Amino acid sequence: MVASLNYLFKRVFYSVFIVIGIIVVTYLLIILSPGDPAARWAGNPRGPGAEKAIEFARVELNLDKPLYLQVILFIYNVLTGNLGVSISTKTPVLTAIWTHMSSTLELLIFAYIIGIPIGVLLGVFSSLRRGSFKGDVLESIGFIVANTPSFWTGMALFLVFSEVLGVSSYGRIDTRLATIMGFKPITGFYLIDTLIQGNIILFFDVLKRLIPPAIVVSLYPIGTGIRVVRVLMSEALSEDYVKQAIALGVSRRTVIWDYAFKGIIPGLTQVMGLSFVYSLVDAMVVEYVFGREGLGSLLVGAVVSNDFKLAVATLIIISSFYIIANTITDIVQAWIDPRVKL
Amino acid sequence: MRRLLLVSLIVMIVVAGGAAYYLSTRQASIQPRVLVYAYNDKITGIDPSLEDDTGLVVLGSVYEPLLYYDPLRNQTIPALAESWESKENNTVWIFHLRKGVVFHDNSPFNSTAVVISVLRAKEVYEKYGVGLGYIWDSVEDVKALDDYTVEFKLKYPQRLDLIAASSYAAYIFNPNALAKAGVSDYTDLKLRDWFNKGADEGTGPYMIESYDPYNQVVLVKFDKWWGWSMVRNDKAPDKVVIKIKTDPQDQYNGLISGELDIVTSVPRVSIQDLVNKGFKELRINTFHSYFLVFNTRRYPTNITEFRLAVLYSIPWDRIVDQAMKGYALLGSGYVPHGFPGFVEGLSFKQNLTLARIYLEKSGVKPGVTIEFMYQSDYPEEEDFASILKTSLAEIGVNVKIIPSTWESIKEAGKSVWDNPDNTPHLLINDWWPTIISPYDYLYNLFHGESKEWNWSGYDNQTFNQLIDEAFALEGSDYGKAMELYREAQETLFNNAVAVNLWDEVKVFVYNPRVTLPSSAVNPLYMYVIFYQYVQVA
Numbered sequence: 001m002v003a004s005l006n007y008l009f010k011r012v013f014y015s016v017f018i019v020i021g022i023i024v025v026t027y028l029l030i031i032l033s034p035g036d037p038a039a040r041w042a043g044n045p046r047g048p049g050a051e052k053a054i055e056f057a058r059v060e061l062n063l064d065k066p067l068y069l070q071v072i073l074f075i076y077n078v079l080t081g082n083l084g085v086s087i088s089t090k091t092p093v094l095t096a097i098w099t100h101m102s103s104t105l106e107l108l109i110f111a112y113i114i115g116i117p118i119g120v121l122l123g124v125f126s127s128l129r130r131g132s133f134k135g136d137v138l139e140s141i142g143f144i145v146a147n148t149p150s151f152w153t154g155m156a157l158f159l160v161f162s163e164v165l166g167v168s169s170y171g172r173i174d175t176r177l178a179t180i181m182g183f184k185p186i187t188g189f190y191l192i193d194t195l196i197q198g199n200i201i202l203f204f205d206v207l208k209r210l211i212p213p214a215i216v217v218s219l220y221p222i223g224t225g226i227r228v229v230r231v232l233m234s235e236a237l238s239e240d241y242v243k244q245a246i247a248l249g250v251s252r253r254t255v256i257w258d259y260a261f262k263g264i265i266p267g268l269t270q271v272m273g274l275s276f277v278y279s280l281v282d283a284m285v286v287e288y289v290f291g292r293e294g295l296g297s298l299l300v301g302a303v304v305s306n307d308f309k310l311a312v313a314t315l316i317i318i319s320s321f322y323i324i325a326n327t328i329t330d331i332v333q334a335w336i337d338p339r340v341k342l
Numbered sequence: 343m344r345r346l347l348l349v350s351l352i353v354m355i356v357v358a359g360g361a362a363y364y365l366s367t368r369q370a371s372i373q374p375r376v377l378v379y380a381y382n383d384k385i386t387g388i389d390p391s392l393e394d395d396t397g398l399v400v401l402g403s404v405y406e407p408l409l410y411y412d413p414l415r416n417q418t419i420p421a422l423a424e425s426w427e428s429k430e431n432n433t434v435w436i437f438h439l440r441k442g443v444v445f446h447d448n449s450p451f452n453s454t455a456v457v458i459s460v461l462r463a464k465e466v467y468e469k470y471g472v473g474l475g476y477i478w479d480s481v482e483d484v485k486a487l488d489d490y491t492v493e494f495k496l497k498y499p500q501r502l503d504l505i506a507a508s509s510y511a512a513y514i515f516n517p518n519a520l521a522k523a524g525v526s527d528y529t530d531l532k533l534r535d536w537f538n539k540g541a542d543e544g545t546g547p548y549m550i551e552s553y554d555p556y557n558q559v560v561l562v563k564f565d566k567w568w569g570w571s572m573v574r575n576d577k578a579p580d581k582v583v584i585k586i587k588t589d590p591q592d593q594y595n596g597l598i599s600g601e602l603d604i605v606t607s608v609p610r611v612s613i614q615d616l617v618n619k620g621f622k623e624l625r626i627n628t629f630h631s632y633f634l635v636f637n638t639r640r641y642p643t644n645i646t647e648f649r650l651a652v653l654y655s656i657p658w659d660r661i662v663d664q665a666m667k668g669y670a671l672l673g674s675g676y677v678p679h680g681f682p683g684f685v686e687g688l689s690f691k692q693n694l695t696l697a698r699i700y701l702e703k704s705g706v707k708p709g710v711t712i713e714f715m716y717q718s719d720y721p722e723e724e725d726f727a728s729i730l731k732t733s734l735a736e737i738g739v740n741v742k743i744i745p746s747t748w749e750s751i752k753e754a755g756k757s758v759w760d761n762p763d764n765t766p767h768l769l770i771n772d773w774w775p776t777i778i779s780p781y782d783y784l785y786n787l788f789h790g791e792s793k794e795w796n797w798s799g800y801d802n803q804t805f806n807q808l809i810d811e812a813f814a815l816e817g818s819d820y821g822k823a824m825e826l827y828r829e830a831q832e833t834l835f836n837n838a839v840a841v842n843l844w845d846e847v848k849v850f851v852y853n854p855r856v857t858l859p860s861s862a863v864n865p866l867y868m869y870v871i872f873y874q875y876v877q878v879a
Contacts, residue, residue, distance in 0.1 A: 035749030039794075043386065043394040044752070045471060046776065046786050050794040053471030089555035090387050090538040096556055162599050170599040179560060179581050180373040184552075291592050291601075293557050301384065301556075301588070306749050 008327070015323045016079075022319050023075050026312045031067070035306040038063050041087040061087065078316065086310045088302075093313045096298060101317060102188025103172060104294040107217060108283045110191075110210055112276060115218030119225015120268070124256065126226055127233035138226060146223025150282045154216045154289035161212045169212040170291045174205050213290045217282050221275050228271045232264035239263070266337035273329025277322050374580035375878040377856065379871060380587040380596055382607040385555035389537040390513035390544065391463040392473035394776075398509060399584060400559050402870030404446075405513035405544035408437055408456065408506040411778050411866045413629075413680055418503045422451065422514055422545065426506075432499040432817040437506070439490040443568045445516040446542055446549045453486030455514050460484050460494075462528040463511040469529055474511040477777050480817070499817025504778040509867050511776070516543035547874040548582060559584040561873070569874060577857075577877035597621065597851060603878075604852040606869060609721070610667040616851050624850040624858050627671060628865045629678045630774040632723075633787060635755070635840040637769070639762030639799040643712065647704035649838035652712075652768075653690045654697035655733045662844055665725040669849055673842025675831045676783055680865070683780030683827040688835045689842075697737050708738025712767035715754055718745035723770050726843065730768075741768075755797030762799055769797050770843070774868050780827040781813040788834060800839045805830055855879040 031037070039045070042057035058064045062073050077084060083093045122138055129135030161169040168174075172190055173183065183202055186193045191210065194203040236242060237260050245255050284296025295314060302311035386395040390405045408423040423437040443451035460478055467475025480500040487493050494502055506512055520528060522543075523536035537543075540553030547569060548561035561582040570578075585602060587593045590609045596602035597616065608616065617623055636643045636652075643649055662670045671678075675685035701708070714730060716723035724745070731741040744766060746754070751769060758765040773795075775782040786792050789809065790801030812826035834840065850871075852858050857877035864870065 034753045035747070036753060039752070040749070042472065043392075044794075045394065045474075046795060047467075047474060047476035048791060049467055049471035049476060050792070051471070054794070056470045056472065085535075088386055089384055090535065091555055099554065099557065158595070162595070168599040168601065170595055170601050175378050175558070175583050175585060175601060176376045179376045179583055288589070288592075291587070291595055297588075298556065304747055304749070 007330070011323070011327050015320070018323065019078075019316055019319060020075055022315055023078060023312055024071055026315050027071055027074055027308060028067075030303070030306065030308040030311055031063075031070070033306070037061060037087055037306045037308050040306050074312070078313070083313045084309045086302075086307050088305045088307045088310070093310045096310060097295075097314055097317050099185075099188060100293055100295050100298040103190075103292055104280070104283050104287060104296070106189045106191065107210065107213055107287060107292070107294070108276070108279055111214040111217035111279065111283070112221055112272075114214055115221030116225060116272060118218070119222040120229050122222070123226045123229025124233055124261065126230045127237065128256070130230075130234060135230075139230060142223045142226030142230070144223070145219040146227065148219065150216055150219070150285050151289060153219060154213065154286045157212050157216055158289055167208065169209050172206065172209060172292050173202060177205060178202060209290075209292075213283075213286045213292065216286045216289075217279055220279050220282055221272065224271060224275045225268075228268060229264065232267050233260055236260040236263045266333050269333050269336060270329055273325060273332070277325045280318065280321065375577065376581045376583065377579035377873065377876060377878050378583045378585055378601065378603045380585050380593045380602045380605040380607070381869060382586075382588055382590075382593070384586055384588070385553075385559060385584075387534075387538045387555075388540070388542075388550075388553070389473075389534045390515045391459060391475070391511060392466060392534050392537075394474045394510050396869075398867060399869045400550070400553075400561075401513055401544075402546075402867050403548040403561055403582070403873055404542055404546045404550055405515065406546050407508070407512040407514065408439075409503055410864070411504070411507040413865055416682060418507045421507075422456075423506070426503060428502070432501065433496045435494040435496070435502040436487070437492045437494075439492065440568060441490055443545050444566050445518070445545050446564055447516065447518065448566070449516060449518055451514070451516075451545050452489045453492045455517050456492045457484050457486055458517045458520075458528055459514045462533075465529050466531075466534075467511075470531070472531070472534070474508075474776050477505050477508050477511050480505075496817070498814055501779075501816050501820065504816075507866075508777045509775070514545065516545075519543040547578075547872075551581070555586075557586055567874075573874045575874060575877060577879070578874050579876060579878045582873050597853070600853070602853075603856050604850055604858065604871065606848065606850055608851055610669050610849075613667075613669075613849055613851060620854060621851050622854055622856075622858070624852070624860060624863065625669075626848050626850075626860065626863050626865055627678075627680055628774070628846045628848045628868065629681050630772060630846040630848070630865075630868065631673060631678045631783070632770055632772045632843045632846070633673075633676070633840045634843050635769050635771050635787075635798045636838070637758055637762060637765045637767050637797075637799060638839060639758055640765060640767060642704065642706040642710055643767040645704045645706065646837055647700045648706050651697045651700035651704060651706075651737060652734060652739065653838055653841060654693045654700060655737050655739075656690065656730065657692045657733055658690055659692070661726060661729055664729060665722045666844055666846070667722075669847045670844035671847065673844050675828075676787070676834055676840070676842055677780045677827075677831070678842070678845035681775070681780070682778060683824055683831075685828050685831050688831055692733070694736055701737050701739070709740070710738075711740040711742055713742045713744055714768040715744040715746050715751055715766040716770050717748050717751055719747075726770070756794055758797055758799035759793050765797075765799075771795070771797055775866065778866065779813065779816060780824075780831075781809055781816075784809045784827065784830055784834075785813070788839065798839050800834075800837075802833065802837070805833050808833065 038054050038057040041061055042053040045053035062070050085091055086093050126135045126138035161167045186196055190206040194206055242259050245259050287294035288296055299314045381399050383396045385397050387393045387397045388400050390401055406421045409418040410421050412419050422440055424440045426437045428435045445451055463473055463475035464478040467473050480496045480498055481494055482497045483495040485493055523533045525533050542550035547564055547567040549564045551560040551562040553559050563580045590607050593605040594608045594612055597605050636649050638644050662672050675688035677683045716727050727743045734741050754765050755769050773783055786795045788796055788800055790806050808826050808830040812823040815823040859875055862872045862875040
């Protein structure tokens, strides 16, 4: 317990420095790139007072101060929880980030709920069929689905659903129906929000729109699952304790799931944890194809419009997500496998 | 047995879900009329006095000015003011306000609201430069004569009716907003921040129900709007969702999937395909013009003859079809078609012989390379870039094409004043007006004092004086003012400082369940749809 707390404390301590590093680098990159955030904040002013408006905006945004002071002030504001307002929309960046992040996370989590069991089951099946045609086909499938560009698969699946099956998978929710029924986001996770509001119709609508992009995002964990489980299970099945269990006449199902599979869970957790983090990028691409709002569109929009406050804040959140996901993976691994020390 | 139970449970859930879905869809058919309109940019703010960009798409339905501009008749029409008159050579204007109008919080609209709205836009601009309050520059004093009469005294003669119909900085808001925002001074910028959180203090036909500037804004019909009895449209949408869809392909997908009712920015090449699929289109000639601007402070585009050589090389009869896929009018002069001050016949025609003569006169040797920067996410500018490169190759001028973001182009454009040698030789700048005057285009894009938007670096005292004089004359001698604007445009044309490439034709593509009459759009109020005229089946 003490060791775990120490570990967490260390992780948080190092993470602060990582986040500060990200703030400094991103702030400098955006501020020094072409474009004037002050002009954007001032609304790209016109008329005889345009220059005055930009100078005033420079003061409001602290951009009139030396660069090192701007960075220090920005870090101070972030660490004291003041992420400020977007210079494009003049609304709080935290609200914007939460709205978009909840959409991305909903997609990602749902994709992994689909992806992990399928990947694991197929991986186990493939490992039991090593050397056979079925096993090789499964391994190839794992390789292909893990490496196919998600943009392409997303486009293909979107067309299949909308043009062939006639099922709309566009957006997160039927805007018209949601407006008619007075749907109001609460947590930002629409599956949960529709249930909280007792709206089963919209729940199914959200689910219907979530499944196709989630299938695309799940392809990576499925592919990775197949390949990793196949390798780990193959090794586990040739371990002495497994052979001994077989010799003792333990049932096939018990040998596979209670002996061999349990042994690979720590390794699998680590790989899946990393793949979850990686899939964030996939989700950001896929949501674009399916017309869903999310962190991807938010970040791209912020960078293009020189919205340094929003861009830096979004990157902080994304990097924090990476750090948190890795930390959770480590903790879960240590919890499952007593041999792993934090 | 367990398996059977599980299968039964799944079947029950699916059937229950399906039944609920079916029932709700039936129920939905007798529910409010909802219109979903896709707009192509995030909302930059909704302060009725200070917003100067994309917020117009929301403000246009929530707030109202004193007057609207009718581009077909080139005259103003009543909005919150029922009638108006001017005296003393257009230096005193009196507006008689509409009675019985209420704001969205049911408080009455009166003269005080007009006075505060105008003064706020004007004084915040004077104090901080924020917003577009310069449109009220001529106003020396504005006061309420009674609850429904407002008098403006001007510093110089001005067509204040046209100013009052401006697309920005002319909306009237509820003075109660100050108390709600916790400020006592209307120039306090906390009021701006308060508005931008999603506040609604207008009188317009629609109210803001929810505001998310990145994703969607939901408007709801304001039943107490004064104009419903005149519009008599019982099929007007009860709710409008302005959906932010920045990507043209995304808009296309949304339209064909039935999620979006009206789109404005689908890829131009797909418009005909959509029409063939049964969607409808409404075209309007906009006041949104694209200018090809020369850097007049850098060799060789600082030489007039060289600029003329470039302009005579371009196949002007092809650019609208090739770059804009036919959805534009070839520019003429420096204000768009249909806008006051438009001049017919101020356009170039391709003439390679003349181009070569001018090139020789310029003293610039063939083989010279010039830079052209364009906005990479505008396919029409990319197409124009390739036309430009090919056509200039005909006279031996190489073009280095620099695709870039709008932010970078603006940065490069305005650097012409301080660092002309680092500014590309050619840029594209697009413009749409705030006030109904050629001065809006000519001042911002070509006046020597306009350092933010004049990307040519052109500073010609004669030209500056001409347009300043014309603007000053608009109030007392409108005809003479238009003559001077014409002369000013001829000066620009003869000096080949820039050229108006095209005036965009905006296409609204919409689902046939919607009726979108031409009265629902107005080129001065870009992208605004006047939903009170729209019918939803």
